[in-house]
Amino acid sequence: MQGIRLSRRFISLALSIFVGGCALGNNTFAGQQTTNVATFSSPLSYQVYNILAAEMFIQEGNPGQAALHYAAAAQQSDDPAIARRAVELAVGVNDNALAARALERWVALEPESPEALQYQAINSLRAGNYEAAAKALAKVRDKVEKEDGHGFEFIVSLLALEPDAKKSFQTLKQYVQTVDSSARAQLALATLAINSDQFEDGLKAARTARQAGDKPQQEQASRLIAKALAGMDRVPDAVTELETASKASKNPDLKLDYARMLILADRRAEATPIFKQLYASHPDNTDILYTLGLLYLEQKEFAFAEPLIKKLLDIPERATEASYFMGQIQEGQKRPEKAIRFYQQAMGGHYEKEATLRVASLLLETESLESARQWLEEQQQATSNDDRKLLLLQTEGHLLHDKGRYKDAISIYGKALALKPDDFDTLYSRALSAEKAGDFKAAEADLRTLLQQEPDNATVLNALGYMLVVNTERYPDAEALINKALQQRPNDPAIMDSMGWILFRTGKLAEAESWLRKAYTQLQDPEIASHLIEVLSAGGKQAEAKTLLDEMLVKYPDDAQLVNVRKKLVGL
CATH class of the missing domain: 1.25.40.10 (Tetratricopeptide repeat domain)
Structure with a gap:
């Protein structure tokens, strides 16, 4: 292609043909074939016309039409660069059929090209032809393996770049089934499966890898098994998996994953000493430092949290977050002026909303x-x-x-x-x-x-339903809204409370009590408690109602709803 030299006269002629209507409007390669090659003086002129037309379409921001013209030029050229250009453009606009035709030409001209094989794999993947994609990947792996010994790693990286993670997973699954079922391949498959939310497949592949792999691979498999289990909402099983694996290993990554899973399981007291041990042996690990600092902060151990969070202030990518946490520490230690300064430093970062509210709230409290x-x-x-x-x-x-x-x-x-x-x-x-x-x-x-x-927003549905109960007698409308909210979030105590309250308003005491007890079990909130107290009292259970009211007033002596319930229910 680079050897073609054109006179101004020929360029003008080619452009006049293009402007006169020879350009094609079809969206597939088959449509391009309607142009009769015999109308051009030679195959060379046909190539030149299509290349010029393609470049004009690129300038106009129309890569799809450009791909059509480069694909047409490639059929009449022995230059693999033209076929490659057609493939690149076709893949860029997701025209799988056109890319496949252009790839045939490219591979025919340059059968040993690793780049052509890569495009062949990606194009087959996007078309859903996973068997062809797996075969192409195997060829790519072999060629890269000969060059630098990292063929498998290369194809995994190639799949990781594909935006459609589920298609990448299906391709690698086919590859594992037909080409390579080693522990290494199973681990890669498990990783892709988990990243595309295919947790069952990820769990299966990781367990297979654990059975077949060496010790490092077994440890990696345990980490992936735990991730898959957590993705399936089986957090206790994930904790057990990592606990067993970490006890049999000195791998700090396993112990870190185990500690994180304990936090996910709301077992922070058990996680804290593990993070302390990890920090002692890895004091420069930012993730460990960050998590341990937050654990101390959450447990209001401000003296322990402060030196750790201070270290994060010196790490540019953590500085704004650390400023927010330092604000919390200063606030917890009753130093509002220092807290305000740190919160102001946190603005512009991830916690901007929270920091702004805290500054305003502290100014309200102190001034x-x-x-x-x-x-x-x-x-x-x-x-x-x-x-x-x-x-x-x-x-x-x-x-x-x-x-x-x-x-x-x-x-x-x-x-x-x-x-x-x-x-x-x-x-x-x-x-x-x-x-x-x-x-x-x-x-x-x-x-x-x-x-x-947002018709299915449970928070709004519940708010409107509850408002209807409190402010109107449109109980059927209210109940319909609250029921719809429960369908979205069946275990939400606030929505359970709303359901209990509308049942009470409509005279269904037993059902109301059941819902309010469930809500209160999950959240010991003054509003839920006040509703339950009123329902218990209405049902003749004054002693239990009084006990609950007294307990809640000890915790929340100034809560308006609890105070109102005491005034309303004489004798409690």
Whole structure:
């Protein structure tokens, strides 16, 4: 192709033919064949025309048409570079049929090309022809293996680059079944399976690898087995798998996975000493340092957490997160001014929303609501970023709502919605403030707007259902909404509470008590407790109701709902 030299006159002629209507509009290679090669003076002129047309289409941002023309040129050329260009363009626009035709030509011209075989594998994969893809991968592996001894690793990397993880998994599964069933291949298959949420297949492949592999492969297999089990919601089984494997090994990665799985199983007390041991032997491991610091922080062991989190401040990619956690540590140690400084350093990072709320809340606690609002206003004036402004307005609205200034909160949420009219969080928050302000009609309108956006959102369904129970007698509508929310989240205690309360309102005491007991078992919340106390009292179980009320008032002496229940239920 590089040897072709064209006169200006010939270029003009080729372009005039192109403009005159010889370019093809079909979307497949077969359509390209409608052009009669005999209309050109020679195969060379046919090549030149298609190459020029292809390059013009590339300039115009139409790679699909460019691929058609390069594929046509490739059929009349012995230059593999033209066929390769056709393949690249066809694969880029996901035209599998055209890519397959161009690949045939490329492989015919350059049968030993590893690149052609790679494209052949990827194209077959995307077309769902996993058997052909596996065969092509085997050839690629052999060629790369001869060059640098890493053929298998190369094809696994190639599959990992493919966006459709499920197709990559199916291809490697075919490869393992027909070409290579070694422990190494099974481990790669298990990894791809888990990454594409094929947990059953991942578990099977990892167990096969554990049976056939050497000790390092067995350890890797145990880690993958645990991941597959966790993906299948079998966390206790995953913990057992890693506990057994880590006891028989000195591999720190196994112990780290075991400690992480303990956290996932909500067994933090058991995880903490393991992380302490790992930190002692690997003090520079950022992940271990990070997790141990958070474990101490979660357990309110601030003196132990502080030096660890301080180390993270010196790691650029962790600095903003570490600043937020340092803010929590300072707040836990009753140092609000230092906490505010650290929270401000955390802004712009992953915890920007939380840090902004904490600064405003601390200013509210240590100074006044007006000081917090003034800071939020200054922050708004200092930024031109609408997302940041939205966050600041939402934070101000939350503060006002919590202080019982519902109409002011509604006004602030209105300003936020002027920036982003359909913002989900703002509409939801405004609905809650409107209901508290006594404007149920406005609250319902906002929640209905949200359900138009997300008809199956359990939080909104439950909120609207509960509001209907409390503010209206539209009980059938309320029950339908709450039932729909339960279908989405059957174990959510807040939704169980709503169901219990509507059953109480409709006179079904036994069913109401059952739902409220289940809700309270999962979440000892004052609102759920107040509902259960009222239902127990209505059912003649005053002694149990009084005991529960007394217990909750010890924990939450200032909770308005519990206080109201005591006033409402004389004798408790």
